[in-house]
Every structure is written in structure tokens, then in C-alpha cells.
Amino acid sequence: MPTSPETLTEARRLRDLFAAKGAQVVKADVLQSADTLLDLYGEDIRARAYLTSDPLRGEMVLRPDFTVPVVQMHMETRADPARYTYSGKVFRKQEADESRANEYVQVGYEVFDGQNPAGADAEVFAAIAEGLAGLPVRAATGDIGVLMAAVRGLRTTDARKAALLRHIWRPTRFRALMKRFGCATVPAARAALLAADDPFKSAGPDRGLRSRAEVQARIDALRADAAAAPIAAEEIALIDAILGLRETAPNVLSALRDIAVDMPAIGNAVTVIDARLQAMSDRGVDVASLEFEGSYGRTSLEYYDGFVFGFYATDRPDHPPVATGGRYDALTAQLGQGRAVPAVGGVIRPDLALGLR
Numbered sequence: 001m002p003t004s005p006e007t008l009t010e011a012r013r014l015r016d017l018f019a020a021k022g023a024q025v026v027k028a029d030v031l032q033s034a035d036t037l038l039d040l041y042g043e044d045i046r047a048r049a050y051l052t053s054d055p056l057r058g059e060m061v062l063r064p065d066f067t068v069p070v071v072q073m074h075m076e077t078r079a080d081p082a083r084y085t086y087s088g089k090v091f092r093k094q095e096a097d098e099s100r101a102n103e104y105v106q107v108g109y110e111v112f113d114g115q116n117p118a119g120a121d122a123e124v125f126a127a128i129a130e131g132l133a134g135l136p137v138r139a140a141t142g143d144i145g146v147l148m149a150a151v152r153g154l155r156t157t158d159a160r161k162a163a164l165l166r167h168i169w170r171p172t173r174f175r176a177l178m179k180r181f182g183c184a185t186v187p188a189a190r191a192a193l194l195a196a197d198d199p200f201k202s203a204g205p206d207r208g209l210r211s212r213a214e215v216q217a218r219i220d221a222l223r224a225d226a227a228a229a230p231i232a233a234e235e236i237a238l239i240d241a242i243l244g245l246r247e248t249a250p251n252v253l254s255a256l257r258d259i260a261v262d263m264p265a266i267g268n269a270v271t272v273i274d275a276r277l278q279a280m281s282d283r284g285v286d287v288a289s290l291e292f293e294g295s296y297g298r299t300s301l302e303y304y305d306g307f308v309f310g311f312y313a314t315d316r317p318d319h320p321p322v323a324t325g326g327r328y329d330a331l332t333a334q335l336g337q338g339r340a341v342p343a344v345g346g347v348i349r350p351d352l353a354l355g356l357r
Helices: 005-019 034-041 043-048 067-077 117-131 144-152 158-166 171-181 188-195 199-203 212-227 233-243 249-262 264-282 329-335 350-354
Strands: 031-033 051-054 058-062 082-091 103-112 137-143 246-248 291-293 307-313 323-327 343-348
Touching: 005 082, 005 103, 005 117, 005 350, 031 034, 034 058, 067 082, 067 103, 067 329, 067 343, 103 117, 103 350, 117 137, 117 264, 117 307, 117 323, 117 343, 137 144, 137 264, 144 158, 144 233, 144 264, 158 171, 158 212, 233 249, 246 249, 249 264, 249 291, 329 343
Parallel strands: 137 291
Antiparallel strands: 031 058, 051 058, 082 103, 103 343, 137 307, 246 291, 307 323, 323 343
16 A cells, blocks of 8 residues: 655654654665564564565564664664664554554654663653644553553462463453452362362363473462462452543642552552653653653554553544653563663654644
């Protein structure tokens, strides 16, 4: 699908804006290794990726975004701090809504800086906001790090916490797990299986490709889970309170400080939000009216693990986000083979921005 001249002009304007802030202009191949990328994106993008096969390079994917390949490049160069900008097409299936484009241009701004993460968050947010200046858009923000810290601080088993962390980006599954882990009784079918003299017979003859050792390990894990005490109702209520927050950022910060009294594990994450809001204010962002949602970002890319944000058409609730972004520190550790560099970035869709002018 050809890109309009107007979109290309707007894309160049945005890329030049970010380059003027010190960002190095970079490119990424349209075809990327599927083995490397798909595990990093999460369920939504994996299901919408265009896959193909190369006789020499194996399974490949049409570039679904720029962040992962840019992180790969950065971790190979080992430059720090660094800033990058890029412009080009990304490709995603739109099976649920045929009216949405399955290929479109993204322009991004990525900052790798471990000296002042709060300042980097504010820098990227302010840069994206500047690129959208004059448009009828509103900003929404959140912080995945608060929920992650809350889960890690629960008084329950490591296995249960790992399961909850794995499903943070799947709200329905996360809610179901919280409900199950907070219940003192074991489902009848599972209780019967675990109480059987030979669970393998109860499980049936067909175990698929799993070995007896793998099945036994799963049964042992289920028995350990059944023996674990339920998560306290008070802790579940605190998680619910965090997820239910939807107010201006200063009011949310105040509420989180109150929650931290009963859930000290989120204390550092709350301090990070405080520092970020101060840094944003220093850059001229009106934080007093900035929206913050406790559950924001949980249906976006799974590599975000801290600050998340998006810009939306003010009077078009059905309109896709014009810009999105967030912090992805853990992604740099995955692609850097253990060497992590705090990083945050954001992207703008110039075609959607033009539609609001």
C-alpha cells in the first residue's frame, strides 16, 4: 500500500524534530528474525505478525515495530547514553477490524540513559507531545512497574508470583489467577487428580509430547500450589485499589502513597513516579491535569515494564492512539545477554496525526 506524500512529509518533519534533539537517525531491516523477535512482543503482536521463510535465514517476520531491532543495535554498539530516531513502515494483521491499516509509518524517539531515568521518561514524553503540538489530543499515562512491585511483594509462593507477573498483560487471566490464589479451596477436578494413587491414570493415557518426568513435575507443582495458603483478602484489595486508580497524576500519587503504607513493596515505584512528575513539570508538562490510570498499558506491548503513555484524539474515542510509548528496561537485559541499560521510547503515527489537523 503506497504511503501518501503528506504522510511522508510529516514523517520527515517529526524525524527531523527528534534528530534536532540529539537523536541519531537509524534504520532497521524490514525482514527481521522471527526467533529473536516474536517471543519479546507478547500475544497480541505475535498473533498479528506476518511470517515468511528464508532458505538461508530461517523463519522471518515483517517488522512489527522498531523498538526491538533498535535495542538489538544499541546493545551491540554498547554506546551509553544514546538517542535514536527512525521513520518507516511497520506491518501488523488487523483481523479484528478490517478498517484499520495493516501497514503504516511510525516515527520514533528512543533514549538509552541510565544516569537519570526519570528525566529520560520526561524527555521522551515531552518530545512526543511537542511533535503533536496543536492537535486535539489528550495524554494518558500509567506505570506497569507499580503493579509488578505489588505482585512481587505479595505474601505468597514464588511460583504464584511468577504466574501473576507472566499474565500482567492479560487482564482477564490475571484476574482469574488472583481469584484462584485467594481461594482456600482447590477445584474439585484438580483435587481428585492430586489425591489419586496414580495421577497418571487419572490424567488419562494421552500425555501428548510430554515425558513422564515433565508430567510428574507439573503434578508436583500443582500439589505445592494446593498446599499454599491463599493470598490474603487485604492484599487482593490493595491490588484492586491500584488497578482501579484513574485520576490526575498528583491525586494518584497521593493515593499510591497511602497504599504504600500497607504495601511497602511499591514504595520505590511510587518514588519513581514522584521524580518523573517533577521532571515532567520541569519540562513544561501540565502534570496537574495529566491523566494516570492504574491499569493503563496492560494490553499493549509486553516489553514495557515501567512508565507507559499514549496520546488519543480528544473527541474520537474510537480512533487508534496517535502516539504511544513507555519504558522497557528488562528488554535491554534480554537482548544484551544480561547487560541492561535503562531505556524509554515513543512512536507517533504521522498518518493519524494528519487526520486530526
